[in-house]
Amino acid sequence: MKKILAGVALVGAVALTMTGCATNGGNGGGGGGGDDVITVGFAQTGSESGWRSANTESLKNALSEENGFKLIFNAADNKQEAQIAAVRSFINQGVDAIVIAPITVDGWDDVLKEAKDAGIPVILEDRTVSASEDLYASWVGLDFQKEGELAGEWAVKNADGANLVVLEGTTGSSAALDRATGWSKALEGSTIKTLDSQTGDFTRDGGKKVMEGFLQKYGSEINLLFAHNDDMGLGALDAIEAAGLVPGQDIKIVTIDAVHDGMQALADGKFSFIVECNPLLGEKVAELVKKVVAGESVDKKTIVPDQTFDQEQAKEALPTRPY
């Protein structure tokens, strides 16, 4: 059985290479015979965080050979030009569909038009873009503004009057922009005072360096930290402990993602609250790709729900968390 399937996959792959550009024009049709291998180019942001690793793994698992896909994977090291170049190369290779986790919101119009003109459907996953909706087939992701709002609501209830510093995600990314909007909305009318806010680029290293700077400048005045993701919060933990302060006590830390190391820090009492951001989008992406390639209509938007965790809930959830 497996051998037969592999044979079919191989024939499909050869057919694809042979037809090359011809696939471009006649794409999307065919009424989905089911046996044809679908070639997908996936332009990932990079490998900045634990969330990103889990997201990459989820997409690789779902867009697998056994599931009828040939995946061409590219990670752009968080550089927008590199990501756009990867998408262009997918277009030139005449793939059947393109999946993008867009690093920044802006700058996508031209390349999305090029994909559209080549007849290649684009599925966006994770972050959003400012380009017109008719330039892509569908988007699946999370409600980042809601995530920021939930984090902010916790802070207002549990740390009102605090002196806050913020570690922002990648500048110009919808994840950072929308989380900041949601957080500010929740803090309206509160007595939390923002001392400083800077980007740590969603990385541990970035979080650590920026937090070191904050600690040098404001010292023990700081008693609340909002990090746009777990990894920056984890980097900040090192800086806080090195400064002789106790995370969770001297400085309350609120983050977003709920990846394993973040949940461990929460269960250990070092973080105070995490808003989840679900990275397991692979199956939904695969389903959308299959449908659009078969010419079926799909929802323009799919929002995956998130939950929140305090320290006790993290202890309970940790043993069974899949990532």
Ligand code: GYE
């Ligand atoms: O929160 C962060 C990652 O776009 C939701 O990107 C994603 C964010 C996630 O690097 O850890």
